[in-house]
Amino acid sequence: MSTFLPKPEHKFTFGLWTVGSTGRDPFGSPVREPKTPAELVYLLGEVGAYGVNFHDNDLIPIDATFAEEELIKKDFRKALAETGLVVPMATTNLFGDPIFKDGAFTSNDPKVRAYALQKTMRAIDLGVEFGARIYVFWGGREGTETDSSKNAVDSIKRTREAINFFCEYALDNHYNLKFALEAKPNEPRGDIYNPTTGHMLAFIETLDHPEMVGVNPEVAHEHMAGINFMHGVAQAWEAGKLFHIDLNDQYPGRYDQDLRFGSRDIKAAFYLVKFLEDVGYDAPRHFDAHAFRTEDYEGVKDFARGCMRTYLMLKEKAQQFNSDQEIQSILAEINAVDSELTPYFGKYTKEKANSIKEIPFDRASIANRGLKYEKLDQLTINLLLGYR
Ligand code: GCO
Numbered sequence: 001m002s003t004f005l006p007k008p009e010h011k012f013t014f015g016l017w018t019v020g021s022t023g024r025d026p027f028g029s030p031v032r033e034p035k036t037p038a039e040l041v042y043l044l045g046e047v048g049a050y051g052v053n054f055h056d057n058d059l060i061p062i063d064a065t066f067a068e069e070e071l072i073k074k075d076f077r078k079a080l081a082e083t084g085l086v087v088p089m090a091t092t093n094l095f096g097d098p099i100f101k102d103g104a105f106t107s108n109d110p111k112v113r114a115y116a117l118q119k120t121m122r123a124i125d126l127g128v129e130f131g132a133r134i135y136v137f138w139g140g141r142e143g144t145e146t147d148s149s150k151n152a153v154d155s156i157k158r159t160r161e162a163i164n165f166f167c168e169y170a171l172d173n174h175y176n177l178k179f180a181l182e183a184k185p186n187e188p189r190g191d192i193y194n195p196t197t198g199h200m201l202a203f204i205e206t207l208d209h210p211e212m213v214g215v216n217p218e219v220a221h222e223h224m225a226g227i228n229f230m231h232g233v234a235q236a237w238e239a240g241k242l243f244h245i246d247l248n249d250q251y252p253g254r255y256d257q258d259l260r261f262g263s264r265d266i267k268a269a270f271y272l273v274k275f276l277e278d279v280g281y282d283a284p285r286h287f288d289a290h291a292f293r294t295e296d297y298e299g300v301k302d303f304a305r306g307c308m309r310t311y312l313m314l315k316e317k318a319q320q321f322n323s324d325q326e327i328q329s330i331l332a333e334i335n336a337v338d339s340e341l342t343p344y345f346g347k348y349t350k351e352k353a354n355s356i357k358e359i360p361f362d363r364a365s366i367a368n369r370g371l372k373y374e375k376l377d378q379l380t381i382n383l384l385l386g387y388r
């Protein structure tokens with residue numbers, strides 16, 4: 001039995017904004033004293049995380065002076081060195097400041113769009129300075145409350161122009177950087193453009209450097225949209241676009257909850273972990289969630305440890321699933337190959353098409369076969385509940 005302790009090879013990461021959340025929400029003030037970036041790195045070191053990610057302004061406040069910036073960086077660098085934590089991913093805060101109230105790259109105001117370019121280039125420089133190899137774009141304010149305000153086609157074109165610009169910027173500066181686009185259907189805007197991972201995958205193919213750009217799917221965001229997260233992740237993986245992942249949890253139809261990973265839908269979390277482990281996903285496993293507002297910093301540590309432990313417990317369950325004889329024999333039966341039919345599949349030829357047209361199918365007898373999915377699903381439940 002594993003001890004479920006996190007190790008560097010698991011690549012468990014947290015954002016400064018996750019364990020650093022002070023519990024402020026639209027209805028209430030902070031419940032925890034803010035900690036400095038360096039203090040948060042020590043906290044993450046204590047719970048056994050591998051890395052820490054940041055928005056530019058999680059590390060350097062937007063109005064910091066040069067001297068303040070240098071001091072923060074010095075402390076942060078020292079904390080990284082002492083804990084051994086790395087910075088695999090960085091991103092830009094393009095949503096917090098009032099200037100972004102109508103978006104950044106999609107704002108109708110050219111001054112806002114130009115400022116967003118400037119802020120992002122500086123944030124990319126900052127991320128690269130700390131070793132980030134993945135740069136996330138989450139367009140939290142890139143949307144509308146009323147569609148009389150913005151042209152949806154222009155907004156897509158403006159987003160494309162911005163991402164193309166940053167690809168060239170990275171190439172021009174010889175940065176070893178890949179971009180990961182993160183979709184969310186709504187919140188903080190009424191509606192956000194490119195609302196799902198599927199939209200992002202389609203959008204990426206229209207860029208000048210699609211090879212530099214992938215996705216950063218988030219559990220909560222796809223659950224908010226009521227769709228199957230693992231299916232989107234699989235599609236991204238199959239397309240070679242799963243550059244990063246945001247793990248958390250969420251009840252559909254509610255506000256953006258950012259719950260501890262696996263705490264709401266254990267079954268969905270299980271299939272997700274099983275997928276990632278089966279295919280050999282090797283990029284960071286980033287927990288983009290935060291502790292309940294009821295917690296102090298001991299509770300924040302419980303939260304962070306819980307995210308990682310649940311992942312590792314589900315990983316063990318996935319191994320158990322893969323070596324369970326009864327489950328595997330049902331799967332083998334379901335996936336049985338019919339060698340007589342094999343020649344009919346694959347690439348089109350005229351001869352193949354004509355011969356498929358001639359096959360006599362006994363529809364009723366094919367349809368009569370039970371598929372044993374009830375049994376398979378219950379065996380999975382037994383396994384997840386520890387009765388197998
Ligand atoms: C959210 C998003 C963010 C992004 C982060 C990185 O719902 O607020 O998930 O946490 O992931 O801004 O780009």
Ligand code: MN
Nearest residue numbers: 218220221288
């Ligand atoms: Mn989110």
Ligand code: MN
Nearest residue numbers: 182218246288
């Ligand atoms: Mn996220």
